Amino acid sequence: MKSILALFALLLSLPAAAAQLTIELDHASKTWQTADLLKHPQAQTVQIVDDVSYKRSMTYRAVPLAALLPGLKPANHLQAVALDGFAAELTAAPLLAKTGARAWLAVEDPAHPWPALAQGKPSAGPFYMVWTHPQAGHISPEQWPFQVSRIKQLQTVAERFPALLPDPKLAADDPVNLGFALFQKNCLACHRLNGAGDAQMGPDLNIPYNPTEYFGGDFLKRYIRDPQSLRHWPQAKMPAFAASVLPDNELDLLLGYLQHMAGRKQQP
Template identity: 75%
Template sequence: MKALILFGALLLSTPLSAAQLNLELGASPRTWQTEELLKHPQAQTITITNDVSYKRDMSYRAVPMAALLTGTKPDDHLQAVALDGFAAELAAAPLLNTHQGARAWLAIEDPAKPWPPLSEGKHSAGPFYLVWTDPQAGNISPEQWPFEVASIKRMAPVAERFPALLPDPALKADHPVNKGFALFQKNCLACHRLNGAGDAQFGPDLNIPFNPTEYFGAKFLKRYIRDPQSLRQWPQAKMPGFSSTVLPEGDLDLLVGYLKHMAGRKIKP
């Protein structure tokens, strides 16, 4: 019995192992190890106010994302893929910002100083976590804070990769449905597919077999997006609520409008 207790104590005291981050930004992929990133010349300790994942102020050792995205241009499109299949679609321009306003950082979990678990019985946000200082200045969505990041890749834009997501091509570029499509890419595509299109492995398809606008009344769908647990409660729920600060009422209407439009454009995978 004593031997078992000692063995368990040793397991609990074993530090986290180092990890690696894969960057695929062009012809020459780059792999960063935890130790390399912690010693990066631009690494510094930053404080994040009201961290999206931890719901409180947090301090991290972090490197500016702009310092890691070598050769990336502002009009490039990137995808950050997490260990659990979360795939955040990210415009490069905000990530490259080094001036005033929202700034992106790669927080690095030091194996010798592990971060706290996200909740009881769960893991931390490490080994790598994309965080933002002054996110309100850039209208940064919670979906642009991927944690457990394993790789960051330069990709073709979503519309080119997944034509099944596209609204009716007859609609003008500034049509509300196309504005809703842009919001869908920013806020939903990291977790959900639609018409089988998308890279996420996390949440259900939002059009096949049924679109949420087909089984939710408009008011309840909006309530669900604002606060999922207010309509459906279960311990392992992972969908975050989108407050009016993150998704203003007008944007929420545009997003629901896109979903309703796509209910009439089903394409089976």
């Protein structure tokens, strides 16, 4: 057992290796190598203040994500899939923006590897979606996927997973539908609901029980704001959703959607 742990520690300490990223769009598909991205004509050095994953300022060699998505339209939908099964659902519009909050693909140079995310863990590489001026677009932590291996164009979440949909009788601007949009942005990268979704990390949020059914008082809000304050364990991955990222009114809308879906359980 000790020898296995020693080997694992050695693997984590090895320099970053060159990697590849596949981008699959409906009209085109391309696999990028690390070296090609590092020398991309639009690659530049960017500084990220308050990096979501490293919790400090970081500097990366990065390519504007829009430059890697030719022909994509703002209304299109993408999914960024990470090595650990994290699957971030992303509306194309923010990714294509060239002002305000701007998305970049940070590329880890094997000759200059990034630091580990934590002791015993790998870095955020080989590819990491980062944002400059994220506050201008209310970018959530789930929109910073790291260890990305593939980006692919898909139908919208509502088209792919009807089991996530609120009651169709509700108006488009009903608070529950607004909460559904926030669920897609903030939760679906890690969680499924009614068995629907592509994520493989967190538990299903409706089967067998919805968290609104077993969190009393304001504990569910407190858990979303700071998960480690209620359930602390070293391998926890759920990020804290600060009010600057998920304002109180949006958190209430999100909880409204979850409470609504507690009455719409579907077995997968």
